[in-house]
Amino acid sequence: MDYHSPASFAEASALAANATGVTRFLAGGTDVLVQLRSELVTPDTLIDIKKINGVSDITRIADGSWTLGVAATGAEMSEHAELVSDWPGVVEAMDLIGSTQVQGRATLTGNLCNASPAADSVPAMVAAGVTVTVTGPDGTREVAVEDIPTAPGRTSLAKGELISALNIPARGANGGDAYLRFIPRTEMDIAVVGVGVNLRLDGDTIAEARVSLGAVAPTVLLVDECAKAIIGTTLDDAALETLAAAASAACNPINDKRGTVEFRTEVAGVLTKRAAKTAYARAKGEQA
Amino acid sequence: MSKFHVSTTVNGDTVEYLCDPRETLLDCLRDKLNLTGAKEGCGTGDCGACSVTVDGRLVCSCLMLGVEAEGKQIETVEGISDGDVLHPLQKNFIEHAALQCGVCTPGVLVAAKSLLEKNPNPTEEEARYWLAGNLCRCTGYDKIIRAVMDTAAELREAS
Ligand SMILES: Cc1cc2nc3c(=O)[nH]c(=O)nc-3n(C[C@H](O)[C@H](O)[C@H](O)COP(=O)(O)OP(=O)(O)OC[C@H]3O[C@@H](n4cnc5c(N)ncnc54)[C@H](O)[C@@H]3O)c2cc1C
Ligand code: FES
Ligand code: FES
Numbered sequence: 174m175d176y177h178s179p180a181s182f183a184e185a186s187a188l189a190a191n192a193t194g195v196t197r198f199l200a201g202g203t204d205v206l207v208q209l210r211s212e213l214v215t216p217d218t219l220i221d222i223k224k225i226n227g228v229s230d231i232t233r234i235a236d237g238s239w240t241l242g243v244a245a246t247g248a249e250m251s252e253h254a255e256l257v258s259d260w261p262g263v264v265e266a267m268d269l270i271g272s273t274q275v276q277g278r279a280t281l282t283g284n285l286c287n288a289s290p291a292a293d294s295v296p297a298m299v300a301a302g303v304t305v306t307v308t309g310p311d312g313t314r315e316v317a318v319e320d321i322p323t324a325p326g327r328t329s330l331a332k333g334e335l336i337s338a339l340n341i342p343a344r345g346a347n348g349g350d351a352y353l354r355f356i357p358r359t360e361m362d363i364a365v366v367g368v369g370v371n372l373r374l375d376g377d378t379i380a381e382a383r384v385s386l387g388a389v390a391p392t393v394l395l396v397d398e399c400a401k402a403i404i405g406t407t408l409d410d411a412a413l414e415t416l417a418a419a420a421s422a423a424c425n426p427i428n429d430k431r432g433t434v435e436f437r438t439e440v441a442g443v444l445t446k447r448a449a450k451t452a453y454a455r456a457k458g459e460q461a
Numbered sequence: 462m463s464k465f466h467v468s469t470t471v472n473g474d475t476v477e478y479l480c481d482p483r484e485t486l487l488d489c490l491r492d493k494l495n496l497t498g499a500k501e502g503c504g505t506g507d508c509g510a511c512s513v514t515v516d517g518r519l520v521c522s523c524l525m526l527g528v529e530a531e532g533k534q535i536e537t538v539e540g541i542s543d544g545d546v547l548h549p550l551q552k553n554f555i556e557h558a559a560l561q562c563g564v565c566t567p568g569v570l571v572a573a574k575s576l577l578e579k580n581p582n583p584t585e586e587e588a589r590y591w592l593a594g595n596l597c598r599c600t601g602y603d604k605i606i607r608a609v610m611d612t613a614a615e616l617r618e619a620s
Binding site: 174175176178201202203207273275 | 529
């Protein structure tokens with residue numbers, strides 16, 4: 174295994190473009206090292222991106238949107254009071270990943286690029302409308318988070334491409350987001366269902382919404398039917414029932430020891446309702 | 462296989478070692494620096510027996526490569542006591558019999574010390590969540606939590 178720690182994304186991209194065999198990027202290493210240790214994946218080339226300037230920065234830009242460095246950790250996000258107040262759903266999703274120790278290293282980018290269908294931060298990022306900046310041999314492009322994972326363990330990144338930044342939209346007025354997951358225990362487990370909801374209100378009425386489901390299909394889902402179920406409503410009981418039905422209808426889950434198909438489908442509906450209520454309360458400024 | 466020369470600081474001392482890029486920080490601490498306090502319980506981030514701090518941040522040393530330690534400040538269980546004088550956490554672990562086989566203890570001590578530095582007045586729930594990544598197959602956790610909560614109270618009184 175060759176280890177490199179380039180000083181720029183252009184250099185990282187060139188290293189990856191010219192590498193033969195299996196290449197991995199090293200952010201927090203909480204997936205890469207587990208796969209190395211369990212002999213699932215031993216990269217021929219490992220490119221550590223943490224020596225690149227600014228990769229741990231969390232910055233709010235003048236227009237209110239956020240740029241996150243690709244090595245910013247879960248712990249650094251949770252400690253950032255303004256980020257937490259703008260995007261509590263994104264931060265709480267990241268914070269659910271692993272233990273305190275894992276939080277000290279794990280990143281949003283690593284969670285996204287590992288491409289697990291159950292990755293916790295991904296539905297929250299999709300709901301929030303997060304995009305990533307991808308640097309490759311031909312320059313940079315901006316890609317929506319939902320377009321990165323293509324199948325379990327696979328991404329749309331081409332050889333030589335890597336993510337160089339994450340972009341979270343401006344929170345704006347009267348908005349709120351939330352993420353909930355179901356796991357069989359209270360800590361340290363893999364999501365059976367994960368739900369991210371992000372919405373904006375006009376008075377008491379939902380004007381915009383994005384709803385995303387994790388762990389119920391081979392990739393994260395952005396469910397337009399869920400958004401349609403609640404836009405134009407005040408999240409009354411009828412809207413919540415339509416929302417739950419739309420979430421369950423979107424599920425195409427697997428059966429495993431953590432949950433059957435029926436269970437996951439049912440829980441997706443229940444959790445979507447709860448996450449929508451929390452996002453709604455946050456948009457009204459009623460709940461942190 | 463080319464080896465990397467790493468220069469880093471462990472418990473305040475500058476140290477150097479040569480490592481293969483596949484070796485973890487835990488391997489380097491134990492096999493090259495003879496700091497065998499941190500233990501390998503699982504090697505995959507689940508048990509916390511390998512806990513150390515890197516630049517003040519609690520991490521699993523089994524989930525970090527030895528090469529990544531270049532230029533960092535690392536603290537291990539060996540640095541917790543002041544020579545022969547035990548840290549209040551260590552004294553309270555003995556007092557409460559918060560260990561049996563002791564395999565988890567170095568990681569629990571490092572993690573608990575890191576908690577108290579960040580939050581000198583944790584609730585029991587906060588302490589339990591903070592330590593959720595430190596597994597113990599012997600004590601049932603209750604004695605560990607009591608030792609940590611007592612130490613927190615003691616340190617608050619002393620300051
Ligand atoms: C004990 C434990 C518990 C966990 N619990 C959870 C959990 O509850 N929920 C959950 O979702 N996950 C969990 N995980 C998995 C893991 O911690 C997360 O997926 C984490 O966010 C990965 O981030 P990382 O920075 O450590 O990634 P790394 O391991 O550094 O990288 C992961 C993947 O991303 C790629 N990559 C990294 N950076 C880039 C980049 N800039 N551009 C392109 N590709 C890149 C790498 O090549 C690799 O394939 C757990 C892991 C452990 C060890
Ligand atoms: S040995 Fe590192 S977490 Fe178990
Ligand atoms: S004392 Fe034996 S594992 Fe904790």
